[in-house]
Amino acid sequence: MKKTMRLLFTLTALALGSSASAAATKNLNIYCWSEYIPQPIIDQFAKETGVKVTVENYASNEEMLSKLAAGGGEYDIIQPSEYVVEALVKEKVLHPINHSKIPNLKNIEPQFLNMAFDPGNKFSVPFMAGTVGIIVNTDLVKDEIKGFSDVFKPANKGKIVVLDDAREIVSWALLSNGLNVNQVTEKNLNKIKPVLEQWLPLVKVYDSDSPKTALLNGDVSLGVVWGGEGAILLNKNKKFRWVIPSEGTHLFIDSLAIPKTAKNVDNAEAFMNFILRPEISKQISEEFPYLNPNLAARELMTKKQLENPASFPSDEEMKKMQIFKDIGTRGSDVEELITTLKAQ
Amino acid sequence: MSGFLGSSSGVPPKGTHHRDPGLWAWIFLSPLILWLLLFVIAPTAMLTLVSFAERDSLGRILWNFSLQNYARAFDWVWLKILLDSLFYAFLTTVICLALGYPAAYFIGRAPERWRGFLLMLVMVPFWTSFLIRTYAWISILSKEGLLNSLLISAGIFSEPVSLLYSPFAIVLGLVYNFLPFMILPIYTSVEKLDNAMVEAAYDLGAGPLRAFSQVIIPLTRPGIAAGAMLVFVPSIAMFAITTLMGGGTNPTIGEVIFKQFTAGRNQPFGAALGTILLFVFILALWLARSQRERED
Amino acid sequence: MALGVWTAGVFVFLYLPIALLVVFSFNSSRLNIQWEGFSLQWYAALFSNKVLLAAFQNSLIVASTTTVLSTVLGTLGAWMLYRYRFPFQRALGLLIFVPMVMPEVLMGVSLLVLFVQVLNIPLGFTTLIIAHTTFCFPFVLVGVQARLQGLDPSLEEAAMDLGATPFQAFWKVILPFLMPAIVAGALMSFTLSLDEYIVSVFTSGSQSQTLPLKVYGMAKVGLNPQLNALSAIFIAATFAFALCGHFLGRKKNL
Numbered sequence: 001m002k003k004t005m006r007l008l009f010t011l012t013a014l015a016l017g018s019s020a021s022a023a024a025t026k027n028l029n030i031y032c033w034s035e036y037i038p039q040p041i042i043d044q045f046a047k048e049t050g051v052k053v054t055v056e057n058y059a060s061n062e063e064m065l066s067k068l069a070a071g072g073g074e075y076d077i078i079q080p081s082e083y084v085v086e087a088l089v090k091e092k093v094l095h096p097i098n099h100s101k102i103p104n105l106k107n108i109e110p111q112f113l114n115m116a117f118d119p120g121n122k123f124s125v126p127f128m129a130g131t132v133g134i135i136v137n138t139d140l141v142k143d144e145i146k147g148f149s150d151v152f153k154p155a156n157k158g159k160i161v162v163l164d165d166a167r168e169i170v171s172w173a174l175l176s177n178g179l180n181v182n183q184v185t186e187k188n189l190n191k192i193k194p195v196l197e198q199w200l201p202l203v204k205v206y207d208s209d210s211p212k213t214a215l216l217n218g219d220v221s222l223g224v225v226w227g228g229e230g231a232i233l234l235n236k237n238k239k240f241r242w243v244i245p246s247e248g249t250h251l252f253i254d255s256l257a258i259p260k261t262a263k264n265v266d267n268a269e270a271f272m273n274f275i276l277r278p279e280i281s282k283q284i285s286e287e288f289p290y291l292n293p294n295l296a297a298r299e300l301m302t303k304k305q306l307e308n309p310a311s312f313p314s315d316e317e318m319k320k321m322q323i324f325k326d327i328g329t330r331g332s333d334v335e336e337l338i339t340t341l342k343a344q
Numbered sequence: 345m346s347g348f349l350g351s352s353s354g355v356p357p358k359g360t361h362h363r364d365p366g367l368w369a370w371i372f373l374s375p376l377i378l379w380l381l382l383f384v385i386a387p388t389a390m391l392t393l394v395s396f397a398e399r400d401s402l403g404r405i406l407w408n409f410s411l412q413n414y415a416r417a418f419d420w421v422w423l424k425i426l427l428d429s430l431f432y433a434f435l436t437t438v439i440c441l442a443l444g445y446p447a448a449y450f451i452g453r454a455p456e457r458w459r460g461f462l463l464m465l466v467m468v469p470f471w472t473s474f475l476i477r478t479y480a481w482i483s484i485l486s487k488e489g490l491l492n493s494l495l496i497s498a499g500i501f502s503e504p505v506s507l508l509y510s511p512f513a514i515v516l517g518l519v520y521n522f523l524p525f526m527i528l529p530i531y532t533s534v535e536k537l538d539n540a541m542v543e544a545a546y547d548l549g550a551g552p553l554r555a556f557s558q559v560i561i562p563l564t565r566p567g568i569a570a571g572a573m574l575v576f577v578p579s580i581a582m583f584a585i586t587t588l589m590g591g592g593t594n595p596t597i598g599e600v601i602f603k604q605f606t607a608g609r610n611q612p613f614g615a616a617l618g619t620i621l622l623f624v625f626i627l628a629l630w631l632a633r634s635q636r637e638r639e640d
Numbered sequence: 641m642a643l644g645v646w647t648a649g650v651f652v653f654l655y656l657p658i659a660l661l662v663v664f665s666f667n668s669s670r671l672n673i674q675w676e677g678f679s680l681q682w683y684a685a686l687f688s689n690k691v692l693l694a695a696f697q698n699s700l701i702v703a704s705t706t707t708v709l710s711t712v713l714g715t716l717g718a719w720m721l722y723r724y725r726f727p728f729q730r731a732l733g734l735l736i737f738v739p740m741v742m743p744e745v746l747m748g749v750s751l752l753v754l755f756v757q758v759l760n761i762p763l764g765f766t767t768l769i770i771a772h773t774t775f776c777f778p779f780v781l782v783g784v785q786a787r788l789q790g791l792d793p794s795l796e797e798a799a800m801d802l803g804a805t806p807f808q809a810f811w812k813v814i815l816p817f818l819m820p821a822i823v824a825g826a827l828m829s830f831t832l833s834l835d836e837y838i839v840s841v842f843t844s845g846s847q848s849q850t851l852p853l854k855v856y857g858m859a860k861v862g863l864n865p866q867l868n869a870l871s872a873i874f875i876a877a878t879f880a881f882a883l884c885g886h887f888l889g890r891k892k893n894l
Contacts, residue, residue: 029846034857035864039691054846055691059857062403062606063841066749069404071756072763073845091402158506164592166607205509206592209859213479214591216674217486219508232862328401332610335603339595340421343428365724368806373726376717380735383774386758387750388738394750443650450647460823461886465651467827468878469658472871473855474835479863480657480664488674490660523654524831525779528824532787535820563790570786573737574779574828581743584837602745602838611749618746625741626734633730 026051028267031064031075033057036128036254037275038287045274051267059209068093068259075259076268082253085124086117087326094123095258101269104276112253112293115323124255125272130227130290131251131313131321132168134243140221147246148172151222152199161214161223164206166338167324167331172224173199175247182325189337200341215240230310231289242310244317251321253293285311388622395615403609413616422600422617426624429596432586433579436518437526440575441568443519444526448567449560451527452534453542463531466524478517478588485513485589509591517585522578526571533567534560581621597621658875665868682865686873689866692854696870699850702765703833706772710829713773714780715822719814722788736782739775747775748842755843763845771843772833779832780825787821 026049030037034057046053056073058064061084067073080088088094099105105113105125112126136145140159145151151160162169171181173192205214211225212233224245233240256275258268274280281297289311292298298306306312313321327334365373395413398406451462469477484490485508492504507513537560545559546552561568581598592599597617604614668679686692721732739747748771755767795817799809815822837852844853858864 031846033860034854035860036857039689056844056846056849057853057857058841060606062609065403065609066606066611067752067842069402070749070752070842072752072842075846087402093402164587166603203593204506204591206587209857210862212862213482213859214486214509217482217508218488218504219486219506228860326401329399329609332604332608332613335608335610339425339600339603342593342595343421343425363724365720365726369720369724369726372716373720373724375713376720377732379713379774379777380732383751383754383770384735384738387747387754388742390753391746391750443653446643447647447650450643457886459820461882463824463827464878464882466654467831468875469654470831471834471874471878472658472661473851473867474837475855475859475863476661476867476871477657479859480660483664483674484657484660520653520657523650525828527650528828529783529786529821532783532821532824536787536790536817566786566789570782573782574740577737577740580741598743598745601743605745605749615746618743621743622738622741625737629734629737630730633733 026267027264028053028076028271029074029264030055030077030271031058031073032077032079033254034059036079036288038283041275041280041283044280045271048274049267049270051264051270074261074263076262076264077271078257078259079127080124080255080257081324082115082117082255083324083326085255085257087328088257088259089118089123090326093260095260095262095265096122097125097258097272098269101266102273102276104273107276107278107281107294107296109293109295111318115253117253117323117325118255124257125276126293127254127256127275128284128288128290129251129253129293130311131244132163132224132226132249133230133310133313134222134245135215135225135230135233135310136222136241136243137215137218137239138241139239140218145222145241145243147243148176148224149247151224152202154202156222157202158204159221160203161205161207161211161220161225162203163211163225164208166334167327168224169196169199169338170334171250171324172245172247175245175249181248181250181322182327184327184330184334186333189333193337193341196337196341197344200338201344206342226290227310227313228288228290231308234308234310235289244309244313244320248320248322251291251318251323253323391615392619394612395619397612399610399612401609403611405611410612413613414620416613417616417620422597425595425600426597426621428594429580429598432514432518432596433576435515436522436579437572437576439515439519440523440526441572444523444571445530445568448527448530448571449534449564452531452537459531459535463528466527470521470524474521474584475588478585481513481517481520481589482508485516508589509593511590511594514586514590514594517589518579518582521582521585522575525574525578529570529574530564530567533564533570537563577625580625658871661868662872662875665865665872667865667868670862670865682869683873686866686869692851692864692866692870695849695851695854696874698765698848699834699852702768702772702848702850703830705765705769706776706833707826707830709769709773710777710780711822711826714777714825714829715784715815715818717777718781718784718788719810719818722785722791736778740778742775744775744836744838745842747771748839751839752842763843763848765845765848767843767845768840768848768850771839772836775836775839776829776832779828780822783825783828784818784821787818791817 028051030053032055042053042055061081064078065084102125108126112129113121118124134145134151170184173195174181174183174188176195177192179188204220207214211223212229214220215223215233230242234242256272258265262268276294278294278296278300281292281294282300285292285297285301285305289308291311394405396409398408398410400406451459454462487504487506491507495501496504542560545555583596583599583602586594586596587599601614601617604610665682666678667675669676751771755761755763761767795813796809799813804812835852837856840850840853844850855867
């Protein structure tokens with residue numbers, strides 16, 4: 001035991017020493033989803049520019065938001081999803097970006113630019129987009145599945161995995177009632193409550209991080225999951241089929257933005273431009289089979305990647321997609337509704 | 345329950361002498377007091393303050409006094425979730441005790457030079473990443489997993505059954521992760537048992553079972569009480585296991601508070617639920633201890 | 641005998657997922673779910689993954705420092721509370737349990753606010769270690785308290801009668817008596833700290849990213865089997881170390 005302690009102390013001393021001497025003049029402090037920006041890409045940026053990059057991770061938009069709101073950490077780049085960008089813009093906590101520093105913005109497909117959450121992309125650039133859809137194990141489910149109403153049927157009780165995300169679940173119920181995903185009002189929540197009361201008892205697993213696990217293991221037969229998860233499953237096994245719900249679904253855009261408190265804005269902009277390079281963006285797509293908004297990067301991708309329906313929805317499907325708006329304080333009610341129904 | 349809540353008390357039992365503290369005693373106690381003041385009392389006080397506040401759309405605290413969070417918290421649904429969480433924690437504690445006591449006893453009575461090694465053996469599995477460990481359990485329990493194929497090839501089941509994403513899986517996960525916290529404190533109680541006393545107990549001709557229940561168990565009661573606390577208390581608010589292995593269909597109090605804090609962006613409401621949890625818990629502990637002191 | 645079999649059973653239970661985790665570290669599939677073939681690629685990749693290794697190093701630093709602090713704080717606290725009668729004794733005894741029952745997110749966020757807005761300590765190793773110590777030391781304290789119950793008071797008195805100061809009596813007599821509980825408490829603290837995620841999210845800085853922080857988002861792409869390799873190596877190293885210590889210690893005793 002004594003020896004262990006001595007060894008650990010030596011380790012402590014070593015590491016404290018190395019972190020103290022690490023303060024270089026050129027820095028970039030990235031706060032991103034863990035693994036979302038593959039390490040080789042960060043290494044390459046550091047090598048090309050000589051900037052010392054540190055990376056801090058989070059596992060959800062809200063973890064990032066809580067830490068940012070409390071004033072913890074000094075970040076140069078953050079990676080919020082579209083509705084969080086909207087809230088951050090509204091609260092004026094983002095630093096405007098200089099488009100002349102980010103010429104690679106031209107690589108982005110126009111439909112992903114100038115969106116309502118950040119008109120003119122004054123504060124954010126798109127990183128990766130994606131959607132939510134239905135994945136079906138056709139070995140186990142023989143009925144035809146077209147939309148949410150076919151998934152949430154008593155026959156599928158105990159066979160369903162869905163994202164553990166209250167806002168998502170509520171948005172599916174809104175769509176099923178012919179409402180827009182952003183019409184999250186008290187009245188509408190009451191309206192969809194009976195629908196959810198029937199849906200939720202049918203669900204076997206709630207999992208936002210890796211719904212593919214339960215599907216691959218055969219514990220569930222179908223689910224409503226992220227496009228990227230669906231794409232991985234489609235690549236794994238031909239028995240899986242991907243369906244964009246007939247009721248419609250939503251499109252998310254994970255973006256890069258610079259907080260107002262950033263100390264290394266130039267490096268942050270250089271990093272944004274670097275990420276938007278076709279060959280870099282393509283590498284990210286290889287790790288994460290989401291919808292890559294970078295047209296130039298798509299030209300470098302294989303046919304198999306581009307034809308994966310869970311990664312790249314058809315133009316017709318794209319038209320049915322809606323984008324989440326920030327619902328602010330209403331989020332708490334949405335959480336409460338889903339928790340209450342789960343607890344019953 | 346008041347039995348084990350009460351007996352792991354900070355107050356020494358009668359018969360031991362205790363003195364009034366002098367200057368040195370205060371100096372040696374001061375690190376504990378300072379730590380509690382700064383990092384336990386201060387944050388808890390802040391939390392309680394926040395529970396009376398409001399928040400803006402980004403989740404930042406607005407310091408307007410409000411009772412709405414408490415009004416909202418007094419709803420049967422949160423009570424039910426709390427009771428569910430307490431039930432799982434209680435079940436976990438009982439199973440950990442049943443599983444862990446014999447093992448702790450064995451380790452504590454093993455030859456002295458082996459004890460440290462065996463103790464370490466109990467803890468080392470938990471020096472791996474929680475997620476990796478849990479995913480290993482998932483692949484053991486899943487429909488196409490290890491356990492199902494074993495049971496089927498042994499002819500016990502004819503087709504795979506769903507073991508995962510069930511209350512069984514939740515309890516298994518909780519027991520697995522908290523078992524060492526039961527074994528270790530019991531071990532420290534067993535380890536100090538006097539050999540002569542153990543032998544005398546057996547020699548009374550009472551039979552091993554009676555010797556165990558009438559002599560050894562009462563002597564190791566402080567260890568049992570400590571182990572029960574170390575398993576029961578932290579497992580109340582634990583929710584990573586219930587979501588990963590239970591499928592997230594049974595919300596627990598820890599999960600509800602986490603979600604209100606993060607996705608709900610409602611720290612005041614989360615803080616109110618947390619304050620109530622703390623208050624109920626401290627009250628129960630205090631009552632249990634007063635009760636026990638009266639009995640003594 | 642029956643006890644031995646039972647204990648062996650408990651160890652099988654404890655090591656079942658660990659065995660599987662080690663097996664999967666040699667799996668050629670990236671997804672930690674099905675076996676697809678033997679491969680050493682994850683071990684090779686691990687050794688060039690400086691981010692993962694650095695995070696692991698940070699975890700060890702935080703866990704070992706936390707262990708030392710919690711052990712000192714917990715042992716000293718338990719002894720003082722046992723030996724003397726302080727005002728607010730019972731309140732102190734109850735407060736110990738607050739960090740244990742407090743949901744992690746509440747603790748993480750409230751400590752974050754305390755560090756950043758009140759104490760003005762920049763987030764980093766210091767804040768992370770303070771936060772970890774706060775939820776670890778009660779485990780030591782409760783364990784040591786249990787060991788102290790039923791302590792023979794004559795033990796300390798005898799030492800003092802022989803001319804020892806209270807300090808010497810504590811150091812020479814009480815501390816050795818408490819050692820099993822202290823070791824148990826240290827093991828528990830180390831384990832709790834090594835695996836903590838939620839509190840770490842809120843109290844760490846960019847220079848003090850621990851392994852769980854790197855791991856938790858990973859499930860999205862599939863948990864990297866390099867983690868299995870890392871766990872396997874760490875467990876193997878711990879065993880090698882413990883066995884060496886065990887046999888060396890034995891030689892000395894002979």
